[in-house]
């Protein structure tokens with residue numbers, strides 16, 4: 020059965036709640052420990068970006084069932100400043116906030132599917148999917 | 152305010168992280184630890200992360216900061232107990248935490264610290280190994 | 289769409305549910321060749337539940353697209369029946385009979401209720417079409433659960449085929465024999481890292497003497513394992529790199545400078561012992 024949940028990301032405590040909810044979803048989809056850890060870590064990176072750069076936003080968690088396989092899809096949304104150069108932001112080491120600049124590129128590596136849409140002045144949407 | 156406890160064990164400090172830390176809590180830990188190193192003159196810090204279910208770029212950065220800052224204050228940092236799934240994920244994320252020393256558990260981390268800090272305790276390590284070997288044979 | 293609208297099947301399912309159930313039950317019990325595998329009460333309960341869900345789904349008027357939302361509960365129930373049948377040892381035919389045996393009671397009922405032969409023909413055709421689709425779904429689900437079993441067994445075999453052995457206190461060895469593809473490397477490496485934690489071993493030797501070639505992905509997995517082990521507080525030594533693999537590694541531009549390599553497992557073992565502070569003397 021498909022499960023959907025939407026959560027707000029307004030504080031660093033919310034980021035923790037997002038991690039916990041993603042873990043719960045991943046267990047329900049039947050992910051092994053390594054896959055769980057990968058998707059939770061990706062979620063942690065993206066939720067933090069939503070909070071720190073996007074000025075807060077939301078995440079939608081969805082379980083997927085397609086043909087025989089099951090997966091987990093996470094959609095992060097914010098109405099923040101947007102990213103002027105997405106390719107640049109995806110490069111390892113690129114940061115405007117004094118981070119390591121590993122979050123976006125790392126989340127992409129940890130997911131099976133990765134999509135990013137960003138409009139300057141309007142906001143950013145990042146979608147990651149991991150299949151079992 | 153919520154804080155991660157820091158234990159003193161002889162000349163070393165021991166931190167066991169047992170909660171899913173939010174970012175501010177991790178920052179507080181970084182501050183608290185550097186303060187304690189200077190107050191206590193500790194020459195080694197052990198951070199036990201065996202209960203941590205993930206390490207992301209933020210926690211990775213904090214661990215790196217702690218290692219660098221303590222080195223400046225003449226203390227060595229050893230991160231111990233990282234779980235296999237966490238390590239695999241961290242490598243995939245792209246972090247190899249270069250510059251951070253690691254050990255399998257608190258006991259081995261303690262031995263590593265003693266060996267590095269160069270206390271007479273190195274003898275103790277040798278005996279410990281002998282004991283283990285005896286038990287094995 | 290018009291045809292489905294006017295179909296009498298939803299109504300018949302609703303009005304005659306109880307009769308259909310008992311007739312279908314008799315049919316199933318008569319054709320049940322595997323009495324030992326499933327209890328009659330359980331079978332009855334499944335029939336009752338299925339008919340209920342079928343009736344609810346049919347009320348939507350959609351009898352042709354069972355992938356639609358209103359058929360979800362029916363689909364899920366059939367999948368779970370197929371799964372449990374395949375685990376119990378039923379053949380695909382026996383499993384699909386659950387659905388196909390419902391044809392006769394339903395057709396009988398249609399014949400009783402409908403007297404216009406054109407209408408009857410149309411309805412029987414619709415009923416056949418629907419039950420065939422549900423039957424195929426059952427077979428697909430059965431097939432899928434068999435595939436899952438095979439996959440799991442393959443994974444278990446992979447783990448068995450590459451045992452992690454303890455050479456000495458604190459020293460593990462993983463002698464890999466055979467082709468290393470990326471899936472196998474992943475399984476093997478995960479079990480190595482797990483063993484490192486369980487045994488508290490600080491050194492792990494990955495011996496690839498028995499590996500004919502590696503591709504880029506596999507070489508990268510090997511490297512990632514070495515890095516992951518380091519993060520956990522253990523060192524890896526890779527031994528037995530054949531000349532061909534050495535060439536591949538250099539050719540692919542994979543950087544092994546941070547990785548300790550040794551020509552043979554024996555050399556690696558000696559090095560590991562030295563790291564553990566143990567020496568071997570010849571007497």
Ligand SMILES: Nc1ncnc2c1ncn2[C@@H]1O[C@H](COP(=O)(O)OP(=O)(O)OP(=O)(O)O)[C@@H](O)[C@H]1O
Pocket residue numbers: 064068069072073097099100101102108109113114115116117118119120121122123124143208209
């Ligand atoms: N939701 C967002 N809105 C606006 N800008 C963003 C958003 N997400 C990422 N960025 C931009 O992309 C850059 C790279 O992000 P990334 O997560 O890779 O690194 P970081 O957050 O700076 O550091 P790290 O995640 O390693 O701690 C950020 O510094 C920021 O400029």
Ligand SMILES: [Mg+2]
Pocket residue numbers: 064067068118121122123
């Ligand atoms: Mg980030």
